[in-house]
Amino acid sequence: MAKALVLLHLALVLALAAGALGIWRLRCENFGCMGLGVAWFAWAVAFVAVLGVAALARWKAAAAGLGAVAKAVLLLHLLMGASLLVVWAVKGLA
8 A cells, every 4th residue: 555655656656747847837827827727736736735645645555564665756846846946936936
């Protein structure tokens, strides 16, 4: 079960990365880029939901001896979110 949760978390992180890349490539529409905002909001909600999976995976993996792998996937997850947050903040200040 622990290994499956860690693999699920990894798959969800990769899906989040693919989703972020897809949204990044979208262009603005006629009415002020509202669609991009909605897409990023949905991505952020998914990001937080996947954090719940990450917490469960870390909890189960620690008991099964897979704590280091779960920690690495969680670090990748948080690094992706932090880097996108920094890019958003820098673009907002520009």
